[in-house]
Amino acid sequence: MSFLSSSDALRYREYYSSCFDHFYAEESVAEHPALLRAREVAPDIPFKIIRSREEVPTEHRSARTLLAVTGRGNAVGRCPGTRGHICCNYLTVDLYTGCNLGCSYCIMQSYLNFSPITVRIDTQDSVARLAQIARLNTGRVVRAGTGETGDSLWLDPLFNISADILDGIRAHPNLILELKTKTDFVDHLLGRVDPAQVVFGFSLNPGQFAEVEEPAAVPPALRLAAAERAVQAGYRVAFHFDPLVRSEATAGAYEHLCSEVGRFPASHVAWISMGTIRYPKELRDALPDRPYMLDEFVPARDGKYRYLQRERVAIYRAMLTQLRAGTSAPVYLCMESAVVWRRVFGSEARQLPELSSLFDPVELPRVGEAQ
Numbered sequence: 544m545s546f547l548s549s550s551d552a553l554r555y556r557e558y559y560s561s562c563f564d565h566f567y568a569e570e571s572v573a574e575h576p577a578l579l580r581a582r583e584v585a586p587d588i589p590f591k592i593i594r595s596r597e598e599v600p601t602e603h604r605s606a607r608t609l610l611a612v613t614g615r616g617n618a619v620g621r622c623p624g625t626r627g628h629i630c631c632n633y634l635t636v637d638l639y640t641g642c643n644l645g646c647s648y649c650i651m652q653s654y655l656n657f658s659p660i661t662v663r664i665d666t667q668d669s670v671a672r673l674a675q676i677a678r679l680n681t682g683r684v685v686r687a688g689t690g691e692t693g694d695s696l697w698l699d700p701l702f703n704i705s706a707d708i709l710d711g712i713r714a715h716p717n718l719i720l721e722l723k724t725k726t727d728f729v730d731h732l733l734g735r736v737d738p739a740q741v742v743f744g745f746s747l748n749p750g751q752f753a754e755v756e757e758p759a760a761v762p763p764a765l766r767l768a769a770a771e772r773a774v775q776a777g778y779r780v781a782f783h784f785d786p787l788v789r790s791e792a793t794a795g796a797y798e799h800l801c802s803e804v805g806r807f808p809a810s811h812v813a814w815i816s817m818g819t820i821r822y823p824k825e826l827r828d829a830l831p832d833r834p835y836m837l838d839e840f841v842p843a844r845d846g847k848y849r850y851l852q853r854e855r856v857a858i859y860r861a862m863l864t865q866l867r868a869g870t871s872a873p874v875y876l877c878m879e880s881a882v883v884w885r886r887v888f889g890s891e892a893r894q895l896p897e898l899s900s901l902f903d904p905v906e907l908p909r910v911g912e913a914q
């Protein structure tokens with residue numbers, strides 16, 4: 544378990560035992576190094592090899608069960624984006640399905656209720672695909688992330704998969720992997736992976752809000768402390784104010800978070816994103832009445848519910864002013880319309896010099912093209 548310090552080994556052994564009641568692995572990965580690492584880090588979780596995921600007993604099909612599968616053939620794709628809204632051209636590497644950090648606003652609350660937390664531990668195909676994309680896009684930065692349907696770092700001290708990917712893409716310096724998280728689980732990577740190819744991304748929300756609405760996540764103050772450790776070790780970080788929520792629990796609190804972000808040297812802040820809360824109808828139906836859901840929301844062109852456009856613009860402008868008081872790092876909007884972009888920044892992302900390199904679409908190989 545050389546990738547964990549002895550104090551971290553103890554912390555994670557206890558932590559993961561508290562997260563899971565059962566741990567299954569498909570026999571195709573029985574000898575995979577990432578599985579052996581996980582077994583060593585968390586030996587107390589009852590473990591069983593199964594022939595296929597269908598063998599997980601019905602009564603164990605929940606977020607209290609961990610399931611390791613092969614992941615061969617896994618695609619790297621574009622972030623699905625959303626109709627009528629500007630997408631930041633992020634590539635997604637599909638490693639995790641599910642997360643039990645329990646954010647009340649998480650889209651996964653509306654599905655996956657009867658699924659184990661699934662981890663695709665064999666990253667070989669994803670790495671090969673990323674390398675192919677890097678070669679096709681020589682001369683420009685390609686951003687990829689693993690946090691589309693899960694938290695990038697929540698299970699990383701268990702399987703240490705991010706290091707596998709980062710080792711695999713080392714020959715392609717134009718590839719950057721962003722590890723987006725609501726944890727402070729960074730220490731196993733600091734000093735062990737190349738600072739030029741990784742960005743630690745932290746989602747931020749006011750502490751009082753996070754305490755209630757992100758109950759099993761690490762408190763934002765500790766996420767900021769982890770960001771500080773990463774920067775001190777020479778890494779770049781990113782901050783995501785997403786979802787930005789207007790409620791009694793957040794009133795006046797974003798200003799403090801913006802000033803905290805302003806304490807980081809801009810040279811080490813790769814980017815900052817902002818996105819007001821949005822949700823599809825299914826999530827609304829799945830949620831109990833959270834105080835922030837009692838606000839006024841309207842359906843947008845992609846069918847998701849958002850604050851009125853003029854209110855979103857006011858929120859973004861206020862945030863931007865507060866952020867700009869402390870940092871010159873690039874700031875962008877997540878899943879917003881061209882009109883909102885123009886009203887907040889005066890133009891769209893690709894016209895802004897500091898953002899054009901991020902928002903120019905990455906070329907993807909055609910399906911079936913040799914790797």
Ligand code: SF4
Pocket residue numbers: 641642643644645646648649650651692693694725760
């Ligand atoms: S950390 Fe992310 S994936 Fe996990 S519950 Fe919260 S929003 Fe969902």
